[in-house]
Amino acid sequence: MKSKTRKVLALLLCLLVCLGSAPAAFALGERTEARWPVPPAPSAGDGAFPGTADRVFAAADSYNAAAAASYALKWWNSFNMQWYNWEAESYSDCANFVSQCLYAGGMKMSADWYWISRDNYNDAWTTAHKLAVYLASKGYAFELFPTAGQISLGDVLFYDWNQDGTFDHSAICVNDSGDSRYVCCHSNAHCTADYTLGAARYMVIRLNGTRGTVYPGKPALTGMSASYEAGKPITFTWEPTENTTYYKLLLGKKSASGAYELAEQYQNVQSGFKLTLEAGEYAVLLKAYNGNSQMPDGSDYANTTAEAVYFSVNKASFTVTYDANGGTGAPGAQTKAPGTALTLAAAIPTREGSYFLGWAESRDATRAAYLPGTSYTADASATLYAVWVQPDLVLPEALTTLETGAFEGGAFRFAQLSEKTEEIGARAFADCPQLKYVFIPRACTRIDQSAFEGVSGATVFGARGSTAEIIAWQKGFTFLPVN
Numbered sequence: 357m358k359s360k361t362r363k364v365l366a367l368l369l370c371l372l373v374c375l376g377s378a379p380a381a382f383a384l385g386e387r388t389e390a391r392w393p394v395p396p397a398p399s400a401g402d403g404a405f406p407g408t409a410d411r412v413f414a415a416a417d418s419y420n421a422a423a424a425a426s427y428a429l430k431w432w433n434s435f436n437m438q439w440y441n442w443e444a445e446s447y448s449d450c451a452n453f454v455s456q457c458l459y460a461g462g463m464k465m466s467a468d469w470y471w472i473s474r475d476n477y478n479d480a481w482t483t484a485h486k487l488a489v490y491l492a493s494k495g496y497a498f499e500l501f502p503t504a505g506q507i508s509l510g511d512v513l514f515y516d517w518n519q520d521g522t523f524d525h526s527a528i529c530v531n532d533s534g535d536s537r538y539v540c541c542h543s544n545a546h547c548t549a550d551y552t553l554g555a556a557r558y559m560v561i562r563l564n565g566t567r568g569t570v571y572p573g574k575p576a577l578t579g580m581s582a583s584y585e586a587g588k589p590i591t592f593t594w595e596p597t598e599n600t601t602y603y604k605l606l607l608g609k610k611s612a613s614g615a616y617e618l619a620e621q622y623q624n625v626q627s628g629f630k631l632t633l634e635a636g637e638y639a640v641l642l643k644a645y646n647g648n649s650q651m652p653d654g655s656d657y658a659n660t661t662a663e664a665v666y667f668s669v670n671k672a673s674f675t676v677t678y679d680a681n682g683g684t685g686a687p688g689a690q691t692k693a694p695g696t697a698l699t700l701a702a703a704i705p706t707r708e709g710s711y712f713l714g715w716a717e718s719r720d721a722t723r724a725a726y727l728p729g730t731s732y733t734a735d736a737s738a739t740l741y742a743v744w745v746q747p748d749l750v751l752p753e754a755l756t757t758l759e760t761g762a763f764e765g766g767a768f769r770f771a772q773l774s775e776k777t778e779e780i781g782a783r784a785f786a787d788c789p790q791l792k793y794v795f796i797p798r799a800c801t802r803i804d805q806s807a808f809e810g811v812s813g814a815t816v817f818g819a820r821g822s823t824a825e826i827i828a829w830q831k832g833f834t835f836l837p838v839n
Contacts, residue, residue, distance in 0.1 A: 393446070393447050393448065395447045395448070395452070395482045395483070396447075418462065418565075418566050419461050419510065419564070419566065420461045420462050420510075420565060420568045421461060421508065421509040421510025421511075421563065421565025421566060421567060422461075422509060422565075422566075422569035422658075423460055423461045423462065423569075424457040424458055424460055424461030424510045424528060424565065425457070425461075425509050425528065425530040425531070426460075426569065426651050427456065427457045427460035427461070428453075428457045428528050428540040428547070429530055429540060429547065431456070432453075432540040432541070432542070432546070433545050433547065435449075436456060439452060439456050439471060440452070440474050442482065443542065443543060448484070448525075448542075448543045449543050450484055450525050450526045450527070450541050450542050451483050451484045451486075451487045451526050452471075452481065452542070453541065453543075454484075454487065454512055454526045454527065454528050454541070455471065455482070455487065457510075457528045458512070458563075461510060468480055468490055468493075469487070469490050484514055484515075484524060484525055484526040485514070485522050485523040485524075487512075487514075487526060488512075488514045488523050488526070488559070491512065491563070496562060496563055497561070497562045498559055498560065498561045498562065499559065499560050499562065500557070500558075500559050501557070502558075502559070502560040504532075504535060504536060504537045504551070506562070507532060507537045507551060507562075508529065508532050508562065508563075508564075509529055509531070509532045509565065509567065510528065510529060510563055510565035511528070511529045511560050511561065511562050511563055511565075512527070512529075512560070512561050512563065513526065513527050513528070513529065513539055513551055513560050513561075514526050514560075514561070515527075515553055515557070515558045516559075517556060518556065519556045519557050525541070525543070525553070526541065527539035527540060527549075527551075528540055528541070529551065529560075530547065530548065531548065531571055531574060531660060533571060533572070533573035533574060533597070533599070533660070534573050536550065536551075536574070537550070537551040538574075539551050539553070569646075569649050569651055569658045570599045570658060571599065571658045571659075571660055572597050572598065572599045572644035572645060572658065572659060572660045573597030573598040573599065573600065573644060573660065574597065574644070574661075574662060575594050575595075575597050575600075575603065575642045575643070575660065576642075576662050576663070577592060577593070577594050577640065577662060577665050578593050578594055578595065579591075579593055580592075580640075580665050580667060581667060582667055582668065583667060583668045583669070583670055584633070584667060584668070584670070585669070585670055585671075585672050585673070586634055586635045586669050586670060586671050587632060587672040588632065589630040589631065590630065590632070590669075591629070591630050592605060592625075592627075592628075592629045592630070592640070592642070593628055594627050594642060594662075595627075596627070597644045597660070599646045599649075599658075600644040600645065600646060601645060601646055601647035601657075602623075602624045602645050602647055603624070603625050603626070603627075603643065603645070604621060604624070604642075604645065604659075605621070605622040605625050605629060605641070606618060606620075606622075606640065606642075606643065607620045607621070607622070607639075608664075609636050609637070609638055610636065610637035610638070610639075616638075616639045633669045634669065635669050635671045637666070637668050637669075638666070638667055638668070639664050639666050640664070640665050640667070641661055641662060641665075642661070643660070643662070644659060644661075644662075645657045645659045646658040646659070671695075673691050673692065673693055673694070674691070674692040674694070674734075674735060675689055675690070675691055675692070675737045676690045676691075676692055676700070676732055676737065676738050676739075676740060677689040677737075677738075677739045678701065678705075678739075678742075679719070679739055679740065679741045679742065680705040680707070680742050681707075681719055681741040681743070682742075682744070683705040683706055683707030683712070683742055683744065684706055684707070685704070685705040685706050685839075686703075686705050686742065687701030687705075688701070692732065692735075694735045697731040697733045698731065698732045698733075699729060699730075699731060699732075700715065700726055700727075700728060700729060700730055700731070700732055700740075701728060701729075702728045702729045704838070704839055705742050707742070707744055710744035710745065710746050711744065711745050711746075711770075711793065711817050711836070711838065712742055712743070712744060712836065712838070713743040713744065713745050713815070714726055714742075714743055714836075715727075715728075715740035715741065715742060716740065716741055717740060717741070718741060721743050722743065722745075723743065726740060727836075745770060746770065747770040747771065747772035747793070747795065748768050748769050748770050749763075749766070749768040749770065749771040749772065750772045751772065751773050751774050751777065752774060753774045753775070753776050754774075754776075755774055755777065756774070756776050756777055757777075757778060757779045757781065758773075758777065758779065758780045758784040758807075759784070760782045760783060760784070761781075761782070761783045761784065761786070762785075763784055763785050763788065764783050764784070764785070764787055764788070765786075765788065766788045766790075766791070767790055768788070768790065768791065769790050769791065769792050769793065770791075770792065770793040770794070770795075771785065771791065771794045771795070772795040773794070773795055773797055773800065774797065775799060776797070776799055777799060777800045778802065779800065779801075779802040779803075780796070780800060780803045780804060780807045781807065782804040783807065783809055784804070785807055785808050785811060786806060786807070786809040786810050786811070787809070787811075788810070788811055789811075791808075791811050791814055792813065792814055792815060793815050793816075793817065794808075794814060794815075794817070795816075795817040795818065795838070796817070796822070797818070797824075798818070798819040798822045798824075800822075800823055801823050802823070803823055803824075803827045805830075807827075808827070808831055808833075811831075813833075814831075814833045814834070815833060815835075815836055816828035816833045816834070816835050816836070817837075817838050818837070818838065819837065819838065
């Protein structure tokens with residue numbers, strides 16, 4: 357008995373010396389926890405062993421770290437009223453919460469660490485510093501300023517905010533995969549926080565717990581963008597995580613209320629999974645599962661969730677490109693927004709010996725579907741090809757005046773006047789039923805009103821502001837400018 361007492365005293369002395377004299381290896385970080393007051397001392401005798409009538413104690417040969425972590429993950433943001441809620445009285449609940457986790461992991465109560473009721477417990481159960489001393493007295497090893505590699509699932513961490521030698525806060529490790537360690541705690545409750553919590557001094561007590569459950573590593577989506585285009589596939593990729601048999605992708609969509617609501621779950625997905633989504637605001641979660649191991653409480657398979665990734669999907673845009681189709685001077689490509697009309701470019705291409713009729717969606721078209729400066733309304737990308745026509749009646753340069761009835765009743769389709777033509781006389785092209793196109797030069801300033809009598813639906817090529825444009829307007833013909 358004396359030997360055992362000396363061993364406990366030596367452990368406690370070592371712990372207190374380390375707390376009081378260890379150098380401040382880390383600069384004081386931003387505090388993420390408030391210094392809560394500790395619960396009041398219990399009314400029952402602190403050293404009295406609790407009666408079994410009030411509590412059936414766990415009989416466990418070993419500490420199940422996975423079960424303790426599972427309890428922490430279940431209750432970190434709420435309170436199991438079987439054990440009371442000290443925060444309801446404005447006291448710290450951190451040690452009470454960690455003690456519950458240890459008990460859920462199979463650690464047996466003792467005369468120095470127990471809870472029976474609100475008025476029957478001891479301080480080691482409810483006070484962070486005394487819980488640290490109790491666990492050290494049980495022979496568990498401790499490390500000041502531990503590295504991530506010195507912390508395992510189910511280990512308990514303690515924090516001394518102002519380096520006065522007293523631990524003010526406690527938490528429990530709930531994930532030890534990869535290079536990070538995450539803890540859950542009460543009093544300013546949070547879970548999966550980085551284990552240092554920004555404390556000036558911190559310590560881990562290593563409990564050497566068994567693992568009834570093997571948790572997968574925490575997955576992380578890679579290469580995500582802040583925005584995507586509707587109608588185009590989005591690829592979701594990630595690096596494989598340890599202890600993982602399958603992944604699940606959960607997709608949330610922002611509703612009119614501003615909240616993200618679960619839209620779809622995709623089971624057993626692999627990295628490189630693709631989705632095509634409509635416009636909206638989205639959030640995505642990736643979960644890793646170990647299908648060979650259930651949670652400690654028997655529910656679902658052990659799983660770990662990645663951080664949420666938020667992104668937007670915008671309405672698609674469309675591109676209209678122009679092909680001069682053997683000519684030159686095609687306009688540059690234009691971008692069309694969905695649901696709105698696009699005004700086509702006014703630029704006119706040229707091709708030697710031919711006249712530009714407009715644009716069509718087929719390279720071999722003989723009729724134009726679109727004229728320069730008109731509207732394109734389709735919600736689709738397109739390539740527009742120049743449509744060309746060639747004259748079948750070309751007048752010589754010497755013919756400056758077209759006399760009365762010069763070509764009346766002719767069977768030609770396209771008459772090209774000379775650049776030096778100055779006058780078109782009466783009925784010069786009257787009653788030409790096949791005449792569909794005519795080129796009138798700027799030099800032509802006198803055109804008789806009967807020159808095109810009996811001609812309908814013709815297209816006049818000419819210069820802007822010329823007599824050709826006026827006669828086209830007067831006759832109801834289509835006017836197409838030429839360069």
